[in-house]
Amino acid sequence: MSDSGPDLSVRIGDVELSNPVIAASGTFGYGGEFSEIIDLNKLGGIVMKGLSVHVERGNAPPRTVETPSGMLNSIGLQNVGAEGFLEEKLPFLRRFDTAVIANIWGRTVDEYIAIAERLDGAEGLAALELNISCPNIKEGGINFGTDPKQTEQVTRAVREASSLPLWVKLTPGVTDIGELARAAEAGGADALSVINTLRGMTVDVATRRPTLSTVFGGLSGPAILPIALYMVYETRRATDLPILGIGGIEGLDQALQFFILGASAIQVGTANFYDPTASTRLVDDLRDWCERQGMASINELVGSLERA
Amino acid sequence: MYDRRLAIESVTRVGPGQFVLGFESREIAAQCRPGHFVMIAVADSIDPLLRRPMAIYRVVRDDGGTAIGFTLLIEVVGRGTALLEQQDPGDHLDVLGPLGVPFDLPVAGPAGGEHLLVMGGVGAAPFPFVAEELLEAGHRVRAFVGARTSAALLCVDDFRELGVPVEVATDDGSDGFHGFVIGPLQKYLQSEGYAGATLYACGPTPMMRAVHDIAVANDLPLQVSFEAPMACGIGVCLSCVVRVHAVDGAGWRYARCCREGPVFDSRRLVWE
Numbered sequence: 359m360s361d362s363g364p365d366l367s368v369r370i371g372d373v374e375l376s377n378p379v380i381a382a383s384g385t386f387g388y389g390g391e392f393s394e395i396i397d398l399n400k401l402g403g404i405v406m407k408g409l410s411v412h413v414e415r416g417n418a419p420p421r422t423v424e425t426p427s428g429m430l431n432s433i434g435l436q437n438v439g440a441e442g443f444l445e446e447k448l449p450f451l452r453r454f455d456t457a458v459i460a461n462i463w464g465r466t467v468d469e470y471i472a473i474a475e476r477l478d479g480a481e482g483l484a485a486l487e488l489n490i491s492c493p494n495i496k497e498g499g500i501n502f503g504t505d506p507k508q509t510e511q512v513t514r515a516v517r518e519a520s521s522l523p524l525w526v527k528l529t530p531g532v533t534d535i536g537e538l539a540r541a542a543e544a545g546g547a548d549a550l551s552v553i554n555t556l557r558g559m560t561v562d563v564a565t566r567r568p569t570l571s572t573v574f575g576g577l578s579g580p581a582i583l584p585i586a587l588y589m590v591y592e593t594r595r596a597t598d599l600p601i602l603g604i605g606g607i608e609g610l611d612q613a614l615q616f617f618i619l620g621a622s623a624i625q626v627g628t629a630n631f632y633d634p635t636a637s638t639r640l641v642d643d644l645r646d647w648c649e650r651q652g653m654a655s656i657n658e659l660v661g662s663l664e665r666a
Numbered sequence: 667m668y669d670r671r672l673a674i675e676s677v678t679r680v681g682p683g684q685f686v687l688g689f690e691s692r693e694i695a696a697q698c699r700p701g702h703f704v705m706i707a708v709a710d711s712i713d714p715l716l717r718r719p720m721a722i723y724r725v726v727r728d729d730g731g732t733a734i735g736f737t738l739l740i741e742v743v744g745r746g747t748a749l750l751e752q753q754d755p756g757d758h759l760d761v762l763g764p765l766g767v768p769f770d771l772p773v774a775g776p777a778g779g780e781h782l783l784v785m786g787g788v789g790a791a792p793f794p795f796v797a798e799e800l801l802e803a804g805h806r807v808r809a810f811v812g813a814r815t816s817a818a819l820l821c822v823d824d825f826r827e828l829g830v831p832v833e834v835a836t837d838d839g840s841d842g843f844h845g846f847v848i849g850p851l852q853k854y855l856q857s858e859g860y861a862g863a864t865l866y867a868c869g870p871t872p873m874m875r876a877v878h879d880i881a882v883a884n885d886l887p888l889q890v891s892f893e894a895p896m897a898c899g900i901g902v903c904l905s906c907v908v909r910v911h912a913v914d915g916a917g918w919r920y921a922r923c924c925r926e927g928p929v930f931d932s933r934r935l936v937w938e
Contacts, residue, residue: 385902385903386902387901391900391901391902391925392900394900395667395669395762395900407902415919415920416907416920419894419905419906419907420895420905421904421905421907422895422897422903422905423895424714424715424716424897427713427715428715429715429716429897431897433903433904433905436907436920579712579715580712580715608712628715628897630898630902631716631897631898631903632707632715632716632717632897632898633760634669634762634898634900
């Protein structure tokens, strides 16, 4: 152990992070708002709100609803578009010593290629994260992320369109996530973000209508933690790619479980909404924990799961 | 803006399911302007998960006039506010704030304007603070306070203590005008034939829309404080969007109520 304490730095393929705590896409905007509350330099990385080539207005409200220990969202991927991001958001983020990861999405493979190409070579981007939990409008609206062939196809298309490291964010709404993990690997993924939100809905009893304007939305928050942990476990069994664990992390205990299961880094998502200092506090708590354990590096913990 | 774990200094019941929580925080209080809000946790628990947005009610000052704390006027409307009602002095809650765009008050301009504050239900919460600032700047203020019934009327005593004339309306006719608060407002504007007034409104959306129509018809400026469900309160979750006219006049876009509001020029909003 060095004088400065345990080493929290991790590598996700070619991407080096100062620590394994990353803010998850859609819960951190483009970083600006949070810079008023926390020191962004303390984070290992920040994943941008999902970007498309064009500005996206998003869904009609109500877009979110609170659920037991969680929430549903159906934002509709509202974002500033590629030009807005490159001109108004990315220059600000270059001032910080943290990895900036662009989450990208499309409705067709061509739209994925277009946003990947537009962001390729942008100064200050560390990686792309591929959101494949979108309906493919050319394939009858089947989600890219639930069909192994489409997952492989869109991953390969983006792989060829960009020189940036490529993380593929897997959806949990599948029978065998290992199959999708292998499909993303075959398409050229450098790492896997596990998991995206789960589909769910609620009903307003007074009006007998779905609470969300779009009927269903994505469930996130502490409620999904055990599902996310199991999905990381299954993904680890299916592939050796680096894993970014996501789902229900609000502090040290949840993060440690992901590392033990084999995640090299974790993403804090919904907790950013109800506890805006959760991510930076977790960095401190991880360092303290490693120190107490006499652990020189957080990497010693990764994949250390014992048999049941 | 500060994220702080604060002890509840006081809990004061003011009506059926209506109460005031007091907090001591020089940092937050010093930044509070009328119309600002805070995001407050409702319990030390992950269920309910999210903090709730609450308007700043009053800023508490010491004898020297220094802001030392703030209060929140809350009405029980659901599970979160019901849990807040069970809190006792000494309990701790996480509070983030102050947040949002406050009312644009002519506190530096020439004194003497007339300002009409129109409120329904717990939408009254920010207005005693608004009145205080306007009076201090030498303006005239009149309050129009609506509620479903007499016992649920809020802030009437605050206005009377400040010397602000109050007109009351109740849905059930148990106090003041029998009907919505826009009744007395319209009557006042007709009787005074007033052309120079500035309007402010907060309450149920149909009420604010009615005040907007009156403002447009009488060519009076109006600021509304909009309420929308929020998960984060700082502009990242994109839950609380409202439609605003695009700057170039062509079409509309979604604006975040927490960041570009909660106070809007009513003419910026697309009233559906």
